[in-house]
Amino acid sequence: MMSLRNGMLAAVGAVGVIAGLVWGAERIGTQPTKTTDFRIDTKVYVGDEQQPNNSITTLFRGGVVYDFMTSPERVAIYDPQRRRFILLDPEHRTKVEIGEQQLTRYAAHIRKWAARQDDALLKFLSDPKFEESFDKASGELKLAAKLYSYSVSTEQPTETAALEEYRRFTDWYARLNSATNPGAMPPTGRLELNRALSKHQVIPKSVQLTVRRPGVRGGRPMTIRTVHRTIWYLASSDLSRIEKANDQLAAFTAVPLKDFVAAAEQDRRPAGAKKLATSLRK
Secondary structure, eight states: OOOHHHHHHHHHTOOOOOOOBOOOSOOOOOOSSOOOOEEEEEEEEETTOSSOSEEEEEEEETTEEEEEETTTTEEEEEETTTTEEEEEETTTTEEEEEEHHHHHHHHHHHHHHHHTOSOHHHHHHHSOOOEEEEETTTTEEEEEOSSEEEEEEEEOOSSTTHHHHHHHHHHHHHHHHHHHSTTOOOTHHHHHHHHHHHHTTOEEEEEEEEEOOTTSGGGOOEEEEEEEEEESSOOHHHHHHHHHHHHHHHHSEEOOHHHHHHHHHHHHSOHHHHHHHHHHHO
16 A cells, blocks of 8 residues: 555655666766756645754755755755756765656656556546635635645745746656655645646745545544745855765766665664664564
8 A cells, every 4th residue: 555645745746766777987067058047945844743844955956946855864866957866865875866767757657556456546646636726816826636635835936947947847747756755645735736737837935735535544644744945046055065965976976776766765664673674683
């Protein structure tokens, strides 16, 4: 059975992990096309929790996107010119590459798989249809459906050139999350939200996803909320962080998918469980 919590975290945009292709030796550079440098800080809240479940910093620099997650510590680098993500695991000093073609194939596979399931939520996400509403005055965007709904507070970007960059990254990021988080749901819901944001030329300040799954949690809805703060420049500390990620990119060891995923799953466990698992392996 698919984990509802993990699936929802992926649906709102928490970074996942995967491994697979052989990594090339070249470093990532800036893009020659016109781009905008900016930063998005994200906090993820589960249900009624007052403390964030995770914190993520996303840096857009010269067309390349650097996404830093705190729990567990991971870095996802999206290079649209080379049509790939590279994921870094600083604790284990490993890296892995995932191409857009891989993500496209997986998204098609999981969509077909979901359509064949008896689970009503999975079947809905194989081809979701939402009732969409947008209040331009307040910036409130809603995508409503019986089992799966988004409620979004939005704003118009200071730099309009960022809209295309944001849409491209979040589309591929949704596919990455779906492919790399065990138990994640198909990316179709988030892709529909990205389409609506792009249509209305806005970016989110907060996103709340509500899932109602009959027979799970006594039928009570589950919510995941993300809060976003966009800063339309990069500080010197941001540039230093990017440089460190590029150094790690050159130095870390490429590993197979199963090893990268296994390490990530181990890091997600509570400290006591990790200690026990380590002792059992000795």
